[in-house]
Amino acid sequence: SRAIKIAPSILSADFANFGAECRAIEDQGADWVHVDVMDGHFVPNLTFGPAMCAAIRPHIRGVMDVHLMIAPVDAYIEAYAAAGADIITAHLEAGPHIHRTLQAIRHTGKKAGLALNPGTGIDAVAHVLDMVDLICVMTVNPGFGGQKFIHSQVDKVRSLRAMIGDRPIHIEIDGGVTVETAPLVAAAGADVLVAGSAVFKGGSVGDPAPYGANIAAI
Numbered sequence: 735s736r737a738i739k740i741a742p743s744i745l746s747a748d749f750a751n752f753g754a755e756c757r758a759i760e761d762q763g764a765d766w767v768h769v770d771v772m773d774g775h776f777v778p779n780l781t782f783g784p785a786m787c788a789a790i791r792p793h794i795r796g797v798m799d800v801h802l803m804i805a806p807v808d809a810y811i812e813a814y815a816a817a818g819a820d821i822i823t824a825h826l827e828a829g830p831h832i833h834r835t836l837q838a839i840r841h842t843g844k845k846a847g848l849a850l851n852p853g854t855g856i857d858a859v860a861h862v863l864d865m866v867d868l869i870c871v872m873t874v875n876p877g878f879g880g881q882k883f884i885h886s887q888v889d890k891v892r893s894l895r896a897m898i899g900d901r902p903i904h905i906e907i908d909g910g911v912t913v914e915t916a917p918l919v920a921a922a923g924a925d926v927l928v929a930g931s932a933v934f935k936g937g938s939v940g941d942p943a944p945y946g947a948n949i950a951a952i
């Protein structure tokens with residue numbers, strides 16, 4: 735298994751064929767499946783409720799990585815855990831009580847992730863390092879696939895990796911990951927790369943062959 739994991743975001747998949755799309759990306763080299771949950775409030779877009787996550791769960795053999803872009807978030811954590819998430823990531827900016835939110839995620843027995851928007855510094859992360867399995871560095875402003883990578887985040891990733899030291903915490907990059915930007919964040923210390931448009935471009939359920947080449951290229 736490679737050192738860098740690729741987690742395709744199904745936000746860029748065919749919404750009428752999630753089961754087939756999940757099977758296709760896993761068959762073609764995806765390490766995790768990334769599910770972007772948006773509430774039309776924390777971010778200006780709406781996507782998947784817990785029922786949708788539960789429906790796609792049987793079509794994912796490996797890790798279902800659920801990124802909650804919702805506020806408030808605590809009341810929904812149980813529902814996404816019950817829907818079969820393996821990792822539940824909440825945003826630092828989604829409420830005043832990230833410590834409580836991370837406790838709530840850990841309480842479900844799922845792995846806990848903490849996401850940071852591009853404008854958010856890493857200082858607060860220092861105080862919850864013992865509570866997280868993953869830190870997601872947003873390299874676009876969350877809400878939509880296909881946006882341009884924000885280069886100022888590369889230094890942030892490097893600082894975060896130094897802060898984490900040898901703790902077993904993943905650094906996940908989310909947004910604008912392409913063949914060009916992936917090496918920059920990998921060199922800075924990221925080990926999980928979310929990619930939506932870069933994985934699903936050129937493919938379809940009927941002809942999913944490009945996914946494997948797209949994943950391998952990243």
Ligand code: DX5
Binds near residue numbers: 768878910
């Ligand atoms: C953005 C989402 C990302 C997004 C990535 O709010 O969290 O996962 O779908 O899409 P690309 O790779 O197209 O930037």
Ligand code: ZN
Binds near residue numbers: 768769770801908928
């Ligand atoms: Zn995401």
